[in-house]
Amino acid sequence: MLSPFAIKQLIRYFDSIDRAVVSPMVGKRPKDEEYLTELLIDLLDEEVGVDVRLDFPLHELRATLSNAGDPLDVSFSLETHKHPKKYENLVSQADIGLIVRYQNYYEPSQSGQRSWLLQAKRLFPDSLSPLRYSTISTFKSKTPKQQIRIEDLAKFINLDSFRYLLYCPRPNTLDADVAKELAYHRNKAVVGHIYDYAYGQALYDEVAAGGTSIGAGIFVANHKHTPANLGQVHSQVMRSTMPLSWFLLQHIPHEGRLNPDSYEDEHLLRDEESDIVSKIACGDPEVVDIIASNLGGGEAWNGTWLPHATMTITMSIGTRSDRPNWNRRAP
Numbered sequence: 001m002l003s004p005f006a007i008k009q010l011i012r013y014f015d016s017i018d019r020a021v022v023s024p025m026v027g028k029r030p031k032d033e034e035y036l037t038e039l040l041i042d043l044l045d046e047e048v049g050v051d052v053r054l055d056f057p058l059h060e061l062r063a064t065l066s067n068a069g070d071p072l073d074v075s076f077s078l079e080t081h082k083h084p085k086k087y088e089n090l091v092s093q094a095d096i097g098l099i100v101r102y103q104n105y106y107e108p109s110q111s112g113q114r115s116w117l118l119q120a121k122r123l124f125p126d127s128l129s130p131l132r133y134s135t136i137s138t139f140k141s142k143t144p145k146q147q148i149r150i151e152d153l154a155k156f157i158n159l160d161s162f163r164y165l166l167y168c169p170r171p172n173t174l175d176a177d178v179a180k181e182l183a184y185h186r187n188k189a190v191v192g193h194i195y196d197y198a199y200g201q202a203l204y205d206e207v208a209a210g211g212t213s214i215g216a217g218i219f220v221a222n223h224k225h226t227p228a229n230l231g232q233v234h235s236q237v238m239r240s241t242m243p244l245s246w247f248l249l250q251h252i253p254h255e256g257r258l259n260p261d262s263y264e265d266e267h268l269l270r271d272e273e274s275d276i277v278s279k280i281a282c283g284d285p286e287v288v289d290i291i292a293s294n295l296g297g298g299e300a301w302n303g304t305w306l307p308h309a310t311m312t313i314t315m316s317i318g319t320r321s322d323r324p325n326w327n328r329r330a331p
Contacts, residue, residue, distance in 0.1 A: 001104075001110070001198075001252070001317070002072060002198070002249070002252055002315070002317075003070055003072070003198070004198045004201060004202060005065075005068055005070055006065060006070050006072045007198060007199060007202045007249060008202055008205070009061055009064050009065060009070075010061070010072075010074070010245070010248075010249060010315075011202065011206065011213050011245050011246070011249070012056050012061075012213075013056050013058065013061040013074075014213075014244060014245030014248060015056075015212065015213040015216065015243075015245050016054045016055040016056040016057075017040070017043050017044065017054065018170075018213075018216050018217050018218045018243070018244060018245060019055065019170065019217065020039070020043060020052050020053075020054055021036055021039050021040045021043065021167070021217065021218060022036070022167055022168065022169060022170060022217030022218060023173075024036070024039070025122070025123070025167065025168070025169045025217070026131065026133075026169050026173045026174075028131075030122075030125060030128075030131070031122075032122060033120040033121065033122045033167065036120070036122060036167045037095070037096060037120045037165075039052070040096075040218070041078055041096060041309055041311055044076045044078070044311055044313070045076060045077070045078040045311075046058065046075065046076050046077070047078070048078070058074075058076075061074065062074070071106075071317050071318050072315060072316070072317055073315075073316045073319075074313070074314070074315050074316075075313075075314045075316070076311065076312070076313055076314075077311075077312045077314075078309060078310070078311055078312075079282065079309065079310050079312070080308060080309045095117065095118060095119045095120055095165075095307045095308070096118050096120070096165075096281075096307045096308075096309050096310065096311055097115065097116070097117055097118070097277075097278070097280070097281020097282065097307040097309070097310035097311070098115065098116045098117075098118055098281070098310070098311055098313070099113055099114070099115045099278050099281065099310060099311070099312040099313070100113060100114050100115075100248060100251055100252075100312075100313050100315075101113040101312060101313070101314040101315070102251075102252050102314075102315050102316075102317075103314060103315070103316040103317070104316075104317045104318070105316065105317060105318035105319060105320060106317060106318050113278070114161075114251045115161060115277040115278035115281055116161045116162065116163050116277065116281075117161060117162050117163075117277060117280065117281055117307060118163050118164070118165040118220070118307070119150070119162070119163075119164055119165065120164075120165045120166075120167065121139040121164055121165070121166055121167070122139070122166075122167040122168075123137050123138070123139055123166070123167065123168045123169065123230055124137060124138060124139070124140045125137060132175070133169055133174055133178065133230065134178055134230070135178060135181050135182065135185075135229065135230050135231030135234075136229050136230070136231060137229055137230045138228060138229045138230075139164075139166065139227075139228070139229075150162050150223050151223070153291070154223070156291060156294060157276055157277070157280070157291070160222075160224075161277040162223045163220045163221060163222065163223060164220070164221040164223060164226055165218065165219075165220060165244075166218070166219040166220070166221055166227070166233060166241075167217065167218060168216075168217050168218075168219065168230055168233060169217060170215060170216065170217040171183065171215045171234075172212075172215070181231070182215065182230070182231070182234045183215065183234075185231060185234040185235040185237075186211065186214055186215060186234045186235075186237050188235065189234070189235055189236065189237045189238060189239060190203070190207055190211075190214065190237065190238050193238065199249070199250075203238070203246075213243055213245050213246070214237060214238065214243060214246075215234070216243035216244065216245065218243065218244040219233055219237075219241050219242065219243055219244065220241070220242050220243075220244055220247040221233070221236075221240060221241045221242075222240045222241075224240075225240035225241075227240075227241055248313060252315060278310075281307055281310045282310050
C-alpha cells in the first residue's frame, strides 16, 4: 500500500521523466523510437548520468519522502541483454522489458511483481515543415503483422503481458486548437470515474488541478485495444490507455481499484519463479528456445519480440530490518 502523499510524489517524479523523454518529438528533427527509448531507460537508470535536467529528480523525490516520514523508497536498475546470435533478428532496440517489484517489509504477503514486454511506437507528425501534429496523427510503424505476432505469443504463454509503449508530444506543446480538443477527449474519458480510496482521490486531485500527468506524452496501451491516432489515445485515457506514471502505480496493492473500467490485471505475482514474462524479458535461454521453436515450427520464429534491455523498478515499504511484529503477543 502506498500513502496518498507517496502516490502524489511518485506521479510527480514519473511525470517529470515523461516531459523530458518526449520533448525531442517537437524539435526541428523529431526523434525515433530507438532514441526515445534509450533516453527513457537512461533517465530511469540510477547508474547512468544523463545531461537532461528533470523538474523533479530522484534525489528530490527521496528527500521529499524521507522528510515527510514516509516509509517508501524507490530504486531502479537496468540490465542489457546479450541474446544468442541465432536470435539477433528477434531483438528490437526500441523495445524494453519492464518489471515492477513491490517489497513490503511490514506485510510481506503483500509483496510481489509484475512484468511486461513493451513494444515502442511513436506518433508521426502530419507534416515536418512546418512541424505539425493533430488529433488524427497516427502511429505508422505499427503493422498488422506485428499485431498478429504479439497475439500469437500472448496466446502461447497464456498471459496478457504485452503492451504498446506510445510516445506522443504532450498537449501543451501542440497548437492550441489541438490541445483543446485533446482536453475535451480526456475530460469525457475521466468524468465517469468513481474517485474513491487513496488512488481515486489522487486521480481526482490531479484532474481538478488541470491533469498535467493525465495529459502525458508516454502512454501504455493494451495490445487488444490499441489507439490508431492521437485523439484515440486521449479518448481512452485511464481506461485501455494509461499514462506511464499511472500505469506503474496501478499495480501496487491498494484498497479499491484505481480504474474499474481498465483492461489491466492489477494482481501481483507472489511467486517470482512463475513469472515467465520476466524470464522472456531477461533473455532466459531455455524459455526463449522453447517459445521460438514452438512458434516457428521448429525454426527460429520470424518475429521481433526480444527486448534488448529490461528495466526493473522496485518500490519498497520499510527496510529489511523491519519485521511484522505488531501482531506478536507480549512475552
